[in-house]
Structures are given as C-alpha cells and as structure tokens.
Amino acid sequence: MAFSLKGKLGIPDSRYATELGKSTIEARFAPDLEEEYDVFFLAERRSQVRSFNGMLCALSIWALLAAFGGSTAAHDLAQLLRLSVIVASCAAVTWAAFSRLYQEVYLGTARWASLLIAMAGSFEIAHRIAAGQTEALAWLTAYSIGLFFMAGMRFGAALQANLALLASFVVALIVDDRSAVQLMHAAGVLLVILLIVGLVYFQQAARYRKAFLERGMIADLANRDPLTGLRNRRALDEHLVRAWQQALRDRKSLALMFIDVDGFKKFNDRYGHKAGDVALQRIAGVVHGVARRALDLAARYGGEELAVVLYDVPRETAAQMAEAMRIGVMNLGIEHQDGTPLNLVTISIGVGIVRPTLARSPDGAVQLSDEALYAAKRNGRNRVELFESEYEALSTGTFRAR
Numbered sequence: 001m002a003f004s005l006k007g008k009l010g011i012p013d014s015r016y017a018t019e020l021g022k023s024t025i026e027a028r029f030a031p032d033l034e035e036e037y038d039v040f041f042l043a044e045r046r047s048q049v050r051s052f053n054g055m056l057c058a059l060s061i062w063a064l065l066a067a068f069g070g071s072t073a074a075h076d077l078a079q080l081l082r083l084s085v086i087v088a089s090c091a092a093v094t095w096a097a098f099s100r101l102y103q104e105v106y107l108g109t110a111r112w113a114s115l116l117i118a119m120a121g122s123f124e125i126a127h128r129i130a131a132g133q134t135e136a137l138a139w140l141t142a143y144s145i146g147l148f149f150m151a152g153m154r155f156g157a158a159l160q161a162n163l164a165l166l167a168s169f170v171v172a173l174i175v176d177d178r179s180a181v182q183l184m185h186a187a188g189v190l191l192v193i194l195l196i197v198g199l200v201y202f203q204q205a206a207r208y209r210k211a212f213l214e215r216g217m218i219a220d221l222a223n224r225d226p227l228t229g230l231r232n233r234r235a236l237d238e239h240l241v242r243a244w245q246q247a248l249r250d251r252k253s254l255a256l257m258f259i260d261v262d263g264f265k266k267f268n269d270r271y272g273h274k275a276g277d278v279a280l281q282r283i284a285g286v287v288h289g290v291a292r293r294a295l296d297l298a299a300r301y302g303g304e305e306l307a308v309v310l311y312d313v314p315r316e317t318a319a320q321m322a323e324a325m326r327i328g329v330m331n332l333g334i335e336h337q338d339g340t341p342l343n344l345v346t347i348s349i350g351v352g353i354v355r356p357t358l359a360r361s362p363d364g365a366v367q368l369s370d371e372a373l374y375a376a377k378r379n380g381r382n383r384v385e386l387f388e389s390e391y392e393a394l395s396t397g398t399f400r401a402r
Contacts, residue, residue, distance in 0.1 A: 016216035040212045042103055042152065049152035053097045057090040079127060085120040089113040111157040114147060118165035126172030137186060141193055148201035155205045162194050225300040227277055228284035236299035236307055240362045243295055243311055248356040252312040256365045257322055258350045258373040259287060262381040264304035266338040267345065279334050279345055280304065286328040290321050315353055315388060322349045322384040346382035348373060353388040
C-alpha cells in the first residue's frame with residue numbers, strides 16, 4: 001500500500017504514507033507523529049471525556065456524602081478515606097477534561113488519577129460485597145468498561161488501570177476473608193469482561209489510528225505538487241511565514257533558495273512535455289534531498305521553478321548545499337541539445353540569506369532570492385549566486401521583472 005501511494009502520488013517523505021504502508025498499524029508512531037496523534041485523538045473524544053468524568057465525579061461526591069451521613073465506626077473511617085481519594089482523583093481528571101490546558105494535561109492526569117480510582121474503588125466495592133451488596137460489582141465492571149471507551153485514555157494507560165483494578169480487587173477480597181469460590185467467581189467475572197472489552201477497544205484504537213493517518217494523508221496531498229511530490233506554492237508561503245516567526249524569536253537566520261531549470265521551454269519544445277515532466281520529477285528528487293530537517297522545506301514554486309527553505313544554516317553551508325544541488329542535477333545526465341553549452345539539463349540557483357527583524361517581512365526574503373536567481377541567469381546560468389548583505393538595500397515587496 002505504501003509503495004503504490006508514494007509511487008503514484010509522489011510523496012517520498014510522507015510520514016502518513018509510510019505508516020499506512022505497514023502491514024499493521026503500529027501501537028505507537030514516531031515521537032513527532034505520536035504527539036500529533038494525541039492532539040487528534042483528544043479533540044475527537046473531548047465531549048465524551050467531559051461527560052464521563054463529570055458524571056463520575058458527581059457519583060463519587062454523592063457516595064462520599066452518603067457515607068458521611070452514616071455511622072462513624074472504625075471500618076467506616078477507612079471507607080471515608082477511600083471515597084475521599086476517589087473524589088479527589090475524579091475532581092483532578094474532571095478539571096483536566098474541562099481545562100484550557102486539556103491537550104497538554106489530560107492524558108497524564110487521567111493516567112495517574114485512574115490508577116488511584118481503580119485501586120481505591122476496588123477496595124470499596126470489595127467492602128460492599130462483603131457487606132452483602134453483591135450488586136456493587138456492577139459499578140466496578142462499568143468503570144472498567146468506561147476506562148476503555150469513555151475516559152479518552154490511550155490503550156496502554158487504560159489497560160494498566162484495569163490491571164491495577166483487577167489486582168486490587170483480588171487483594172481486597174483476600175483481606176476480607178472471602179472463600180476461594182467467592183474470590184474466583186467475582187474475580188473471574190471481572191477478568192473475562194476485562195479481556196473482552198480490552199480486545200474490542202484495541203481494535204477500535206487501531207481504527208482510530210488508521211483514520212488519523214488517512215486524514216493526514218488527505219491534508220498532506222492537498223499541500224503537495226502532484227507532479228514532483230514536493231510541497232506546493234501555498235504550503236511554501238505558509239511555511240515561510242512560520243519559519244520567519246520562529247527565526248525572529250530564536251534570532252536565527254533563514255536561507256531561501258530559488259532553483260530554475262535552464263532553457264526549460266526549449267527542452268519542452270524539442271523533447272515534448274512528457275519528457276519535461278519526467279525531467280522535473282528527477283530534478284525534484286535532487287532538490288528534495290536538501291530539505292531534511294523539521295523546519296526545512298522543498299517546494300515547487302511554479303512552472304520549472306523550485307524553492308528550498310533552510311532554517312539556521314551558515315552562509316558557507318548554504319552555498320555548499322546549493323552547489324551540491326547544481327552538480328547533482330548535472331550528474332543526472334539529462335540530454336538537452338537546445339539550451340545549455342554542456343548539452344545537459346542544468347539549473348541556476350539564487351540563494352538569499354536573511355536574519356528576520358520586526359522591520360522586515362518574508363516578502364523581503366523572497367525578493368532577495370529572486371534577485372540572486374536573476375543574477376545567476378544573467379551571469380551565464382548553471383551557477384549559484386548568493387546574496388546576503390544586499391538585503392539591506394532592498395525595498396521589500398518590489399520584484400525585478402525578468
């Protein structure tokens with residue numbers, strides 16, 4: 001599946017295509033993709049999470065108030081302590097569900113709070129069963145199911161809480177001197193339910209992960225140039241603004257490269273547009289290899305013109321990378337009899353190095369790179385021109401007509 005997607009749609013660096021192409025959806029993605037999945041997962045489950053935790057918090061408060069209204073025997077003091085732990089834990093996870101920091105704090109809060117609720121709740125239910133309230137087991141069963149399907153927890157965290165619940169329940173029954181038959185019956189029922197529900201939820205979690213990858217693929221394709229597989233003009237514009245703001249905060253520099261295929265119109269006229277498309281795809285493969293970091297980007301700017309954004313690279317490094325691209329395209333050995341002295345397809349590259357300031361905008365970086373590319377074309381093509389100090393002399397937003 002991954003091969004066909006990447007081959008037909010031209011998305012060589014798509015994280016979503018890579019994961020979808022695996023025979024099974026992984027339980028965990030790479031760290032950056034896993035973080036993105038958390039945002040998707042929590043956003044999808046937020047209303048459900050709020051309802052479940054709000055209801056659970058209200059029930060726990062009601063149980064605590066009912067216990068306070070009873071006797072104050074020694075064993076009831078232990079019950080009050082258990083219920084207090086449950087109420088405090090429910091309040092914490094309910095706060096996380098309704099908080100503005102929901103995306104940041106919910107999963108961690110729910111994981112640890114659910115362990116406390118599971119353990120304290122198991123002892124409380126065991127105590128009630130010992131007192132003859134056998135129907136109390138239904139509450140523990142309902143919470144076990146809720147941990148998987150309603151609490152908005154990841155599968156591993158939900159399973160951990162359920163195992164803690166089962167273990168605590170068995171210990172509590174032993175402490176209450178339940179007979180072996182009673183212990184095996186109660187714990188067995190809970191274990192069977194846990195296994196069935198856990199298996200169903202595991203399958204559901206896999207479907208959630210697949211839906212996330214498919215949605216990501218659709219969004220990824222919308223930002224791709226269908227011919228070259230590089231990002232499209234819109235994605236470049238948006239990324240340049242984000243990179244500019246990041247560089248402004250970090251006081252870093254940006255390198256923007258414009259790459260133009262020399263004599264491309266003559267190439268199309270002689271060899272045909274299909275050959276031109278294949279040539280662009282091969283050149284895009286060379287350009288794509290330059291942008292490997294998270295804040296780097298390779299894109300098709302328009303026609304035969306490509307662009308690369310590099311975050312925080314020294315002048316010398318940017319020049320070396322541009323030169324490596326130029327040589328890499330020549331080494332492709334694409335014949336071009338009507339456009340270049342070497343009778344090969346070549347590229348001209350304009351590199352603009354800028355350090356963002358509040359007085360400038362990304363338009364200035366585009367203009368500087370455009371000027372550098374113009375200089376490369378004017379000075380004979382198949383060369384790299386790098387501008388940096390020239391940036392201060394530019395009037396942002398004014399572009400030279402070629």
